[in-house]
Amino acid sequence: MAHEGLAAIRRGLEGLDRDGLRRTRRVLDSPQGPVVVEGGLALANFASNDYLGLANHPRIRAAAIAAIEAWGFGAGASPIVVGHARPHEEAEVAFARFAGMPRALLFPSGYAANLGILAALADRSAEVFADRLNHACLNDGALLSRAAFRRYPHGDLDRLEALLAASRSAIRIIATDTVFSMDGDIAPVAELLALAERHDAWLVLDDAHGIGVLGEGRGTLARFGLRSPRIVYMATLGKALGGYGAFVAGEPELVEWLMQRARTYVFSTALPHAAAAVATAALRLLEEDPGIVEALAGRIAEFRRACEASGIATGSSTAIQPVIVGDSHRAVEVSARLRALGQLVPAIRPPTVPEGTARLRISLSAAHSREQVAALVAALVRALGDVPAR
Numbered sequence: 001m002a003h004e005g006l007a008a009i010r011r012g013l014e015g016l017d018r019d020g021l022r023r024t025r026r027v028l029d030s031p032q033g034p035v036v037v038e039g040g041l042a043l044a045n046f047a048s049n050d051y052l053g054l055a056n057h058p059r060i061r062a063a064a065i066a067a068i069e070a071w072g073f074g075a076g077a078s079p080i081v082v083g084h085a086r087p088h089e090e091a092e093v094a095f096a097r098f099a100g101m102p103r104a105l106l107f108p109s110g111y112a113a114n115l116g117i118l119a120a121l122a123d124r125s126a127e128v129f130a131d132r133l134n135h136a137c138l139n140d141g142a143l144l145s146r147a148a149f150r151r152y153p154h155g156d157l158d159r160l161e162a163l164l165a166a167s168r169s170a171i172r173i174i175a176t177d178t179v180f181s182m183d184g185d186i187a188p189v190a191e192l193l194a195l196a197e198r199h200d201a202w203l204v205l206d207d208a209h210g211i212g213v214l215g216e217g218r219g220t221l222a223r224f225g226l227r228s229p230r231i232v233y234m235a236t237l238g239k240a241l242g243g244y245g246a247f248v249a250g251e252p253e254l255v256e257w258l259m260q261r262a263r264t265y266v267f268s269t270a271l272p273h274a275a276a277a278v279a280t281a282a283l284r285l286l287e288e289d290p291g292i293v294e295a296l297a298g299r300i301a302e303f304r305r306a307c308e309a310s311g312i313a314t315g316s317s318t319a320i321q322p323v324i325v326g327d328s329h330r331a332v333e334v335s336a337r338l339r340a341l342g343q344l345v346p347a348i349r350p351p352t353v354p355e356g357t358a359r360l361r362i363s364l365s366a367a368h369s370r371e372q373v374a375a376l377v378a379a380l381v382r383a384l385g386d387v388p389a390r
């Protein structure tokens, strides 16, 4: 019997090759850092989300090692059974204080957190309003909840307000990235909160790329001085904080509800103790050494100045700096040319970004030196010149 399912997959993979959309993985032979080793080459690393250089920071390593010595590795159970131990409890308390929120809950990952939040807050009768450029896991959470799913054009507050005004649902949820992951631009969070107030909605904020970066490291809410019982605040640990996992913070009853009802919390093993200990250590490090966040701000400013001087268009004030190339094939070729020049810069293609907006996605880090940023911009100028637009 012919295996039709496998044949369909083969055709699918051929299609990816034809469209220049097949992804391959790199195998790193070094820890994360401003320079990584891959394929026998040392490459300047502008590809990771390790915005503060904490992934391999001595204090983070020490916290992980100490936790493993004290607790072993596996948490052994769901947090609501016996997987929730002192390091997890301490991390939640530390994050609530750090973010200025009433209570926090430690989820297995950002992806799991967003699925859990939306499916626990929404049901079939609900409506979820989502920015079109949101991260995939907010979309997946909305779909999992079975709520009506209304996407509004990126940043279009008028369109969102019209959708909210037309809503007949008792449960309304606005969901947005705070810092958009492929463009690095910041959502109009204060205006979104005003809309949530006016239309009696929740505001789910995904601060994956804002925590550790904006508001002296305390995230996008701190950056704009916002507080509200309508806010469901999600911050991941895998990016600037150099670890793994995610926090969700908000009103005590909201967090209690998620603990009872978020399926990705209840039915998943608790994070390893070391991941919880690393979260606490990262928060403490940011409190004690604001210089780390300031160093990142310095690299962002230097990158922007150098790009402007070189005629490269950039538009972001965060660690994520897109250089739009347009065509997927050209984006891949420019990325390959950069690699030959010693620079690791990923090409991001559809479906991760909209059709016709393939780009280089440059991630800056506090761990980069000024010289590394200057060398990157020089290499960008060369690579873009070497691979002309078709």
Ligand SMILES: *Cc1c(COP(=O)(O)O)cnc(C)c1O
Pocket: 109, 110, 111, 112, 114, 135, 137, 177, 181, 206, 208, 209, 236, 237, 238, 245, 246
């Ligand atoms: C990375 C990311 C996530 C997922 O977080 P993980 O902890 O890696 O699962 C969620 N939202 C946004 C915007 C992200 O960039």
